[in-house]
Amino acid sequence: MAVRGDATSPKKYRAPIAVALTGASGVQYGLRLIECLIAAGHEVYVMVSKAAHRVIAVETEIELPAQPDRLARDLARRFDAEEGQVRCFGREDWMAPVASGSGNWQALVICPCSTGTLSAVACGASNNLIERAADVALKERRKLILVPRETPLSAVHLENMLKLTNMGSVILPAAPGFYHRPDSVKAMVDFVVARILNQLDVAQTLMPRWGD
Structure with a gap:
């Protein structure tokens, strides 16, 4: 399975979307988002902070590997992804696509x-890859x-929220x-x-739009 830096992997998925999980409560939202993006046919770039791994252990019964290649395989198995559809990156992987505006991804x-x-x-x-990816998204207007x-x-x-909103x-x-x-936490x-x-x-x- 191609998990990172594989320039030869076939581009058979929808445009890549990056998802980063950080150390706030609510990792269930991020994991469900990854699952839905995979189901929608997108290539998904995943970053998980050290704090997020700790929160996952507290809030769920899920044990996610810390190593990017093992994490990619685990998420692919868990969410039924195709080969190469999920790519995971470590906190200082500055060669990851999300670290540069020339990387081929559309949103974070x-x-x-x-x-x-x-x-x-x-x-x-830009002290880690998640922060750098956000910086790239802002400067590239993604x-x-x-x-x-x-x-x-x-x-x-x-x-900070107002400042970021004004940045787009x-x-x-x-x-x-x-x-x-x-009627459930899942809902x-x-x-x-x-x-x-x-x-x-x-x-x-998942949810109908208002008026539908």
Whole structure:
């Protein structure tokens, strides 16, 4: 299976979308998003921070490998991906496609997005690959969606969100609605993931659009 840096892998998937999981609560949103993007036929670039691995261990029964190649195989098996459809990158893999504006990818979703990551992106820090990918998305005017899960929000958080919104990114809080009368945690997760997919212009059947 091609997991990174394989220039010979066939380009038979929809345009690559990058997903980064950071250390906020709500890793279920990010994992479900990866599953849906795979099902929609997109090539998916995945980055998981060290803090996110810890949160995954606390919030779920899932054990994800830390090594990028093993993580790619695990996600591919877990979500029934085709060979080469999932590519994973380490925190300092500066040769990853997302580290450069010349890389062939169309959007980055940081889901969930910790307030620390939010701050780093807002000030242009590029201390790891996730932050660098966000910096690239901003400078290249590509879609950047940040999914914070924090409450209450301080003035610093709100100022960073406004700053990033003015830069062209989308702040999409992990705040599920209830008008669809969710009967499970999965239904609440799908509410938020459906909104992310709508922002990415990825067809989804998780939630009907208003009025349908």
